[in-house]
Amino acid sequence: MNQFIEFQQQYLKQFNDYLHQQLVQEVHQPQVLEGMLYSLDAGGKRIRPFLMLATLKSLQDNTIITDYFKIAGSIELIHTYSLIHDDLPEMDNDDYRRGQLTNHKKFTPARAVLAGDSLLTHAFIWLTANQLPSEIKTQLVQILAQSAGANGMIAGQMIDIINTGKKLSLEEVTHLDNQKTGALITAAVQMGALCGQASADVMFHLQRFSQDFGLAFQIYDDLLDVTGSQSQLGKKVGKDQLEGKNTYVRLLGIAPAQKKLAAIVQAARQELTEVHLDKSILADALKYFD
Amino acid sequence: MNQFIEFQQQYLKQFNDYLHQQLVQEVHQPQVLEGMLYSLDAGGKRIRPFLMLATLKSLQDNTIITDYFKIAGSIELIHTYSLIHDDLPEMDNDDYRRGQLTNHKKFTPARAVLAGDSLLTHAFIWLTANQLPSEIKTQLVQILAQSAGANGMIAGQMIDIINTGKKLSLEEVTHLDNQKTGALITAAVQMGALCGQASADVMFHLQRFSQDFGLAFQIYDDLLDVTGSQSQLGKKVGKDQLEGKNTYVRLLGIAPAQKKLAAIVQAARQELTEVHLDKSILADALKYFD
Numbered sequence: 001m002n003q004f005i006e007f008q009q010q011y012l013k014q015f016n017d018y019l020h021q022q023l024v025q026e027v028h029q030p031q032v033l034e035g036m037l038y039s040l041d042a043g044g045k046r047i048r049p050f051l052m053l054a055t056l057k058s059l060q061d062n063t064i065i066t067d068y069f070k071i072a073g074s075i076e077l078i079h080t081y082s083l084i085h086d087d088l089p090e091m092d093n094d095d096y097r098r099g100q101l102t103n104h105k106k107f108t109p110a111r112a113v114l115a116g117d118s119l120l121t122h123a124f125i126w127l128t129a130n131q132l133p134s135e136i137k138t139q140l141v142q143i144l145a146q147s148a149g150a151n152g153m154i155a156g157q158m159i160d161i162i163n164t165g166k167k168l169s170l171e172e173v174t175h176l177d178n179q180k181t182g183a184l185i186t187a188a189v190q191m192g193a194l195c196g197q198a199s200a201d202v203m204f205h206l207q208r209f210s211q212d213f214g215l216a217f218q219i220y221d222d223l224l225d226v227t228g229s230q231s232q233l234g235k236k237v238g239k240d241q242l243e244g245k246n247t248y249v250r251l252l253g254i255a256p257a258q259k260k261l262a263a264i265v266q267a268a269r270q271e272l273t274e275v276h277l278d279k280s281i282l283a284d285a286l287k288y289f290d
Numbered sequence: 291m292n293q294f295i296e297f298q299q300q301y302l303k304q305f306n307d308y309l310h311q312q313l314v315q316e317v318h319q320p321q322v323l324e325g326m327l328y329s330l331d332a333g334g335k336r337i338r339p340f341l342m343l344a345t346l347k348s349l350q351d352n353t354i355i356t357d358y359f360k361i362a363g364s365i366e367l368i369h370t371y372s373l374i375h376d377d378l379p380e381m382d383n384d385d386y387r388r389g390q391l392t393n394h395k396k397f398t399p400a401r402a403v404l405a406g407d408s409l410l411t412h413a414f415i416w417l418t419a420n421q422l423p424s425e426i427k428t429q430l431v432q433i434l435a436q437s438a439g440a441n442g443m444i445a446g447q448m449i450d451i452i453n454t455g456k457k458l459s460l461e462e463v464t465h466l467d468n469q470k471t472g473a474l475i476t477a478a479v480q481m482g483a484l485c486g487q488a489s490a491d492v493m494f495h496l497q498r499f500s501q502d503f504g505l506a507f508q509i510y511d512d513l514l515d516v517t518g519s520q521s522q523l524g525k526k527v528g529k530d531q532l533e534g535k536n537t538y539v540r541l542l543g544i545a546p547a548q549k550k551l552a553a554i555v556q557a558a559r560q561e562l563t564e565v566h567l568d569k570s571i572l573a574d575a576l577k578y579f580d
């Protein structure tokens with residue numbers, strides 16, 4: 001039994017419908033709405049918002065989860081915008097994403113830039129238009145903007161772009177991934193912890209957990225690029241390899257990367273044990289890497 | 291004597307230095323910082339942030355203006371991001387902006403996308419990392435995100451893109467400009483009014499003032515495109531005309547556009563008279579269109 005997957009299955013359809021309906025209600029320009037929905041509705045695993053919700057649920061079991069859909073959704077808006085911009089011709093130049101044409105292939109690169117910009121901006125509307133106290137809202141904005149911004153995800157993407165084709169050290173790749181992928185995952189857990197009123201000690205260990213989770217996520221993704229199938233990935237297999245991207249698999253080889261993944265998952269689990277969350281929904285999210 | 295220009299001259303250098311220094315202190319990835327600074331430091335008239343500050347000053351003369359540089363700066367970050375993305379090859383494909391190479395020409399389109407994304411995201415960091423009460427911070431985030439987002443500036447840009455080459459009606463052009471240019475100008479005045487604790491009545495008239503100001507700004511800009519010089523514009527003269535952009539000059543002709551501009555400036559001044567701000571710094575901002 002995996003509590004995280006059960007939790008996700010319990011709310012996934014409702015969450016997806018909520019995101020869709022909110023945008024339909026809130027966005028009035030048809031082409032902007034169409035571009036936003038096209039990529040948001042493409043699905044994906046919704047790992048980040050469900051990490052946020054699972055963190056909250058693990059800390060406060062009696063929370064009404066649906067009350068936090070807008071907060072969790074803001075993280076998915078940011079993630080979706082980053083995919084649209086990353087896929088652009090001048091960036092990774094990808095044709096497929098989540099098993100469908102990328103946003104700029106479906107529409108135009110100009111419209112894809114705007115779809116990304118509007119999803120990014122809309123995240124901050126959702127973080128401040130809800131029933132939470134203002135103090136919490138402003139902290140949520142800080143966490144999400146810091147993690148998504150110039151010192152977080154965007155820094156990671158920049159380092160990735162300027163180093164594609166050059167071989168990086170393991171330390172450099174870890175740093176890159178911490179920013180590019182890890183920052184938003186860490187933000188998701190932090191946002192859940194903030195909404196769940198975690199103590200400073202719990203916050204400390206959850207932060208370490210989330211950093212490990214983010215790193216594990218990237219290694220797992222790199223492994224999938226060589227061991228997965230196109231249907232599993234929703235994009236071309238071996239693309240990272242082909243483009244000389246700096247992946248763990250390229251640096252370490254497959255078996256050592258698998259071993260590193262297992263060690264990090266173990267470390268992440270230990271962080272949860274420290275704060276008695278080792279039997280929680282959140283702990284079960286680590287089974288994703290099994 | 292123009293109080294607005296005096297006010298701007300008094301603080302402009304300090305404001306520009308502040309924006310630069312804050313980013314240098316806050317952004318740690320060199321290439322991201324470089325891309326952000328390149329376009330931010332290019333100058334421009336800083337009309338939007340100074341409208342915000344002038345609104346505040348007009349309402350509360352004893353305010354310490356420098357305390358609000360971060361709030362005013364957040365508007366300039368949004369404006370600068372929008373210019374970078376608008377100039378991209380897939381958008382307006384401009385080579386020059388503010389008298390220097392556009393961001394994507396100086397660096398690469400990929401880096402320009404990221405510079406824009408990071409400026410946009412950073413605006414929300416500035417709006418929530420300051421000494422204002424949380425209630426004000428969250429309202430500022432709402433105002434700026436709504437005006438910059440899917441129902442504001444981005445909607446205007448989308449309508450512009452999908453209609454370039456088609457002739458729009460005057461009503462349609464007005465609607466387009468209200469969103470593309472007007473929204474952020476309205477936001478600047480609203481943000482100043484919020485910080486200056488304007489009453490509901492003052493807020494109402496300031497909002498109407500700002501809508502007029504935004505429209506006047508666009509007509510003035512359209513007129514400059516045909517009557518200005520490249521050094522005055524910092525970009526190619528006659529470009530809008532050449533590309534079949536829907537401008538007031540194209541729709542109305544030069545003289546009627548000038549007449550319309552004068553009427554709107556008069557209406558804007560009247561709004562200020564209603565709330566006894568007709569002798570204020572803000573009123574003098576209308577002399578920009580003389």
